[in-house]
Amino acid sequence: MSAAPVVKGSIWRQLPLLIWLVVLWLLLWDQVSVLSVVTGIVLALLVTRVFYLPPVELPDRVGPLGLVVFIARFVYDLVRASFEVAFIAVDPRRVPTSSIVAVQLSTKSDLSLTLTALAISLVPGSLVVEADRQDDILYLHVLGTETPDDVERARADVIRVEERIVRAIGSRDDVRRVNASRAARSLPPIVSGRRQQAWEARHPEVPLEEYTPSGAYPDSTDGSTQS
Numbered sequence: 001m002s003a004a005p006v007v008k009g010s011i012w013r014q015l016p017l018l019i020w021l022v023v024l025w026l027l028l029w030d031q032v033s034v035l036s037v038v039t040g041i042v043l044a045l046l047v048t049r050v051f052y053l054p055p056v057e058l059p060d061r062v063g064p065l066g067l068v069v070f071i072a073r074f075v076y077d078l079v080r081a082s083f084e085v086a087f088i089a090v091d092p093r094r095v096p097t098s099s100i101v102a103v104q105l106s107t108k109s110d111l112s113l114t115l116t117a118l119a120i121s122l123v124p125g126s127l128v129v130e131a132d133r134q135d136d137i138l139y140l141h142v143l144g145t146e147t148p149d150d151v152e153r154a155r156a157d158v159i160r161v162e163e164r165i166v167r168a169i170g171s172r173d174d175v176r177r178v179n180a181s182r183a184a185r186s187l188p189p190i191v192s193g194r195r196q197q198a199w200e201a202r203h204p205e206v207p208l209e210e211y212t213p214s215g216a217y218p219d220s221t222d223g224s225t226q227s
Contacts, residue, residue: 017042059111060171063191066167073164077123083122088144099145100129103158105136105175106181107166108208108215113138115169116162126154136215163190172199173217 025040117128130139179189
């Protein structure tokens, strides 16, 4: 009797994936008809049930200003890094030096880790070669690391990218973890509004081993979100 709500919740949480699979099926058929829609829905349900993956936890908050800042800074980093890498490639006096840099992230969610890895890899000169999901560590191949200061600068850049992503669409728990990391470095919090404070008052900190396999805060496994 208790299994029905879990299945229902799981289907609703995978709704974006189901919709995308149906759209992809319609594109493959190159037509929209009752038959193609119905078969697309059936196949989408079949695929998600047979090849089941844990649903990605959607963020429970969106910061419009943080989203604008993240996009603007990402475009700036993309253009700047493109010119820097191009200059390194054509400069005959400089032998490019690269390093594998390990970066410890503050967040636990799969969404934040994935978006951080994508944002870093899309910028020329850096590429994520491995992601340690259990310990939330990204390993990057970084170009232009001639000195230890360059390595630390690359590590700090990744941390700042993570912070901007969390400020834009990170969960309340991600915000709390980033704020705690910044506090340890004597930096101000990225978000400190009344809603964040109210959420933290209702949700105590939990040990890392109690997080769900997807890295979500333990009480969010029912698919609900906080406003």
